[in-house]
Amino acid sequence: MTHAEDILARVGQIPPLPGTVVKLVNVLNDPDSTVNDIVETVKYDQAVTSQMLRLCNSAFFGLSREVHSLNDAMRYLGTVKVLQMVMAVHSNALLAREQAGYGLEPGVLWRHSVAVALAASAFAERINLKNVSLAFTAGLLHDIGKVVLNQYVADAFTEIVQRVTTNRISFSEAEQQVLGFSHEEIGAMVAEKWQLPESIIHCIRYSHEPDRLSPPDGLVDTVYLADCICMLLGVGLGTDGLCYRAEESVMKRHGLNEIDLEIIGAQMMTELKRVEQIFADTSKTSIQAHSVVR
Numbered sequence: 001m002t003h004a005e006d007i008l009a010r011v012g013q014i015p016p017l018p019g020t021v022v023k024l025v026n027v028l029n030d031p032d033s034t035v036n037d038i039v040e041t042v043k044y045d046q047a048v049t050s051q052m053l054r055l056c057n058s059a060f061f062g063l064s065r066e067v068h069s070l071n072d073a074m075r076y077l078g079t080v081k082v083l084q085m086v087m088a089v090h091s092n093a094l095l096a097r098e099q100a101g102y103g104l105e106p107g108v109l110w111r112h113s114v115a116v117a118l119a120a121s122a123f124a125e126r127i128n129l130k131n132v133s134l135a136f137t138a139g140l141l142h143d144i145g146k147v148v149l150n151q152y153v154a155d156a157f158t159e160i161v162q163r164v165t166t167n168r169i170s171f172s173e174a175e176q177q178v179l180g181f182s183h184e185e186i187g188a189m190v191a192e193k194w195q196l197p198e199s200i201i202h203c204i205r206y207s208h209e210p211d212r213l214s215p216p217d218g219l220v221d222t223v224y225l226a227d228c229i230c231m232l233l234g235v236g237l238g239t240d241g242l243c244y245r246a247e248e249s250v251m252k253r254h255g256l257n258e259i260d261l262e263i264i265g266a267q268m269m270t271e272l273k274r275v276e277q278i279f280a281d282t283s284k285t286s287i288q289a290h291s292v293v294r
Helices: 003-013 019-028 035-042 046-056 070-077 079-095 108-126 132-141 145-155 157-167 171-179 183-193 198-205 218-232 248-253 258-293
Strands: none
Touching (some): 003 183, 035 046, 035 070, 035 079, 046 079, 070 079, 079 258, 108 132, 108 218, 132 218, 145 157, 198 218
């Protein structure tokens, strides 16, 4: 079996996203959806609901009263914040593993993905995109292809890096030449398998090359810019992270400048620390609860 055939077989073995998440993403992609639609999508999933309530009631938020329902959570924290946490919860198990082929220790890919999601949301607000939550989801999943290609990149790492150095091409281009696919292409295939909206599939496929799209796609641009910011700030910087800056063409079409990038970068780092603290708090609570039960 060739590399390409083996890789495609691995795509088929990727476990499906939970049905709740797929429904939620599609609800978010519908501009006519309401808060009630969102609650109806999530509330029958006991695992999601219990985890969300545990997160909302963590010491970090310090709410004056205990949250007992998703409606309460949205009322106190806001719809966008709650939806971001739902997606972060579901992506943790998939993205938190070590990705040795990319030089990423356990948890680093998840941290980078959350950071990109947060920055993409900020960019979406800055350029007045209608659906900030969709930008968050697209950012969170933009590197999902690395989960499939990890082992193949590890096996062919020397050859890939040699092509990057000798031919002065990107890591993704070298992946494509050596393995037959880049992680963006594989990620898009995974998203198609999960039956995610075309807008998110586009974000994954063109997350490093937004100028390939004609006409340009604002949602893709937000994920691209967010990834650039995170790489430049060293958040989740693996062996594939080259020192690059955001293309002027992308920034120009949205009226952005270096100061905008600095502001959004600082905002993202603050929010990332908040998310990490929330998950740390709930993990400690779960461990303590388990110890009491025993």
